[in-house]
Amino acid sequence: MSSKNTSRRKFLKNTTIATAATALLPDLLFAKNSFLQSAATAPSEKVNLACIGIGNRGQQIIEEFAKTGLANIVALCDVDMGAPQTQKIMGQFPQAKRFQDFRQMFDKMGNEIEAVCIGTPDFSHFPITMMAMALGKHVYVEKPMARTFNEVELMIKAAEKYNKVVTQMGNQGHSEGNYFQFKAWTEAGIIKDVNKIVAHMNSARRWHGWDTNIKAFPAAESTPSTLDWDIWQMQTFGHDYNKDFVNGQWRCWYDFGMGALGDWGAHILDTAHEFLDLGLPTEVKPLKLTGHNDFFYPTSTTLSYKFPKRGKKPKVEVLWYDGVDNLPPIPKGYGVQGLDPNIPPPSTGDIKGPKLNPGKIIYSKDLIFKGGSHGSTLSIIPEEKAKAMAAQLPQVPKSPSNHFKNFLLSCKGQEKTRSPFAVAGPLSQVFCLGVIAQWTGDKIKFDREKKIITNNKKANELLVGPPPRKGWEQYYKI
Numbered sequence: 001m002s003s004k005n006t007s008r009r010k011f012l013k014n015t016t017i018a019t020a021a022t023a024l025l026p027d028l029l030f031a032k033n034s035f036l037q038s039a040a041t042a043p044s045e046k047v048n049l050a051c052i053g054i055g056n057r058g059q060q061i062i063e064e065f066a067k068t069g070l071a072n073i074v075a076l077c078d079v080d081m082g083a084p085q086t087q088k089i090m091g092q093f094p095q096a097k098r099f100q101d102f103r104q105m106f107d108k109m110g111n112e113i114e115a116v117c118i119g120t121p122d123f124s125h126f127p128i129t130m131m132a133m134a135l136g137k138h139v140y141v142e143k144p145m146a147r148t149f150n151e152v153e154l155m156i157k158a159a160e161k162y163n164k165v166v167t168q169m170g171n172q173g174h175s176e177g178n179y180f181q182f183k184a185w186t187e188a189g190i191i192k193d194v195n196k197i198v199a200h201m202n203s204a205r206r207w208h209g210w211d212t213n214i215k216a217f218p219a220a221e222s223t224p225s226t227l228d229w230d231i232w233q234m235q236t237f238g239h240d241y242n243k244d245f246v247n248g249q250w251r252c253w254y255d256f257g258m259g260a261l262g263d264w265g266a267h268i269l270d271t272a273h274e275f276l277d278l279g280l281p282t283e284v285k286p287l288k289l290t291g292h293n294d295f296f297y298p299t300s301t302t303l304s305y306k307f308p309k310r311g312k313k314p315k316v317e318v319l320w321y322d323g324v325d326n327l328p329p330i331p332k333g334y335g336v337q338g339l340d341p342n343i344p345p346p347s348t349g350d351i352k353g354p355k356l357n358p359g360k361i362i363y364s365k366d367l368i369f370k371g372g373s374h375g376s377t378l379s380i381i382p383e384e385k386a387k388a389m390a391a392q393l394p395q396v397p398k399s400p401s402n403h404f405k406n407f408l409l410s411c412k413g414q415e416k417t418r419s420p421f422a423v424a425g426p427l428s429q430v431f432c433l434g435v436i437a438q439w440t441g442d443k444i445k446f447d448r449e450k451k452i453i454t455n456n457k458k459a460n461e462l463l464v465g466p467p468p469r470k471g472w473e474q475y476y477k478i
Contacts, residue, residue: 013406047411048077049113049233050137051100052128055085056248057106058119061170061404062089065117072246074112077105082226082370085247095119100228102128106135114412115166120305121250124234133158138166138411140404143266144258145169145421149463152432153451155382156425158478168407169265171266171423176375178233179395179418180211180272185378192197193365195314197272198328199322201264201358201373207252208299211290217419218242235472254439257433259297261438265431267373268360269318273427280349280426280451281305284433285443292441299327303434308448314365320434326428327356331368332465333382334361436462 049071051062055078065071077099086118092102099105106113119127126146132139133155142161146152159167173179185191220240223229229241236255239245244252250255272278283306290300300323307316322330359372367385371378377396380386401409409415436459437444445455453460468476 011064015132015217045412047138047408048072048074048112049408050077050105050109050113050116050127051096052077052116052118053120053124054078054089054106055080055083056119059085059160061091061117061119061140061142062093062204062403064404065408066092067400068408070405070412075099075105075109077102079229080224080227101231101466103131106131106137110135110137115140116407118142122262123236123250123255124232125149126155127472128234129155130158130475133162133165136162136165138407140168140170140407142170143424143428144262144431147256147258147262147432148465149429149432149436149451150465152428153424154476154478156421158450159421161478164446166407166410166417167402167421167424168410169266169402169419169421171373171419171424171427172403173267173271173376173383174270174419175399175401175406177373177396177399178271178375180253180399181377182275183305184276184394184396190367190389190393191362191369192379193274193314194272194276194316196363197269197316197318198321198361198363199265199266199268199318200328200356200360201260201324202324202327202356203358204324205260205297205299205322206249206396207296208221210252210296212293212299214293214295217295218244226257234470235468235475237466237469254295254297254435258435259301259438261301261303261320261434262431264322264358264373265320265434266424266427268358270424270427271428272318272360272362273430274423276316277313278307278430279310279427280320280434280448281307281318281446282448283443283445284437285408286437287319289438290360291325292438294439298438299323301438302326303437305430305434328361330356331361331363331381332385333368334370335379335383356404395398432463 047063047070052071054062054076062073063471065189066073073093076090076096079100080086081100083100086126097109118131118272122144125141129141138441145155154233171205182191195243217239221242223241233239245256251259251263270417285304287304288300288302292299303320305318307318309315357372362371364367368381369378370381380389401415406415407417410417433446435445439462440459442456444453444458446458447454453463
């Protein structure tokens, strides 16, 4: 029997066992997971971490985990272990076992792995995460959680089921200054009665300059000899290899990535979404889609999200702007528009074009706040208002751990993750709905309770997307 089939059989067997344990032995639920967690609680011990997706952004994630001093890198897995982008990290961890297929990795050394970090393309987060959780492995996965609304929903449900598994989405600013400031200012009543948020990311993107009159996917090219193209595609439908699908280019395409919104939204809207209890919207409307086509993202997008009242909190409109020619309106007293050196540049390099921070402007009944992305903190504008309120502002605690350390300490039972799937999932689904509006070009009306799109059959089908190809169906069963 092939290793792939063995992996599938083992996955299904473990899932069946877990289901039986839920029904028959509630006091012993997921005993294996409990053992792993208790075994890792000693402060002197490191977490055995397997890393899946090790080139480009994946390399940076692994290096950040290594810096904490709490991770023992036991395995490195990538679909192209012979590519230039994977060589450096393998040289840094020569003792780690190497794999090209994550299923074989779990088959051969599952008992040696306590946690995984996933730095693969957006569309491939889902099957790796689902298999890891079912096998009792703690999961750190880059943002956004997954490409489709339904995949994120299943990941949320899996995290509830495998409730001893620690989860964290990689929106790293959710463990930095903005997180603690937004929380403190909300609790102190400084941020209240918010009715509009303008979020913006106006840097040039990879697909800018492409021909928007595209009628088909790019032509097939010769697949690099070191790349397993079949595994790279995972559960998606078949595509021929092309260089514009790999090494970050996947972000351009609806079939693989989530564009500028999925890339930067979680670094800009995460704290507002959590601490204002936004949940899911009732409507998403495209206001501008420059260069709209059926294959890759527009060169400029403006979206309007409508969020309903939540208890005593008023309705909120969230406006998203991307594209170099699509700057949002700037309120009087905004102040300096220059770039914030604390905001990481896009993966394509330095921020170019409009000199405006990726960030947000938050409008409340009485105040306006200016903010950046990631961990950048908010300012009250205009400056005169900020000075007048300085004495009223609460003290903001410092972060006890960055996002990577927070995850590992949570694996050891010493902290709780700040971006678990219960928090990061609905945020990711907000972006999934925005992508559907971009893709279809239509306004969508969304039922928050039933979690369906009520006015557009095609858009509603995109919540789930096409069925997984043969051999990958198992990951969609909980």
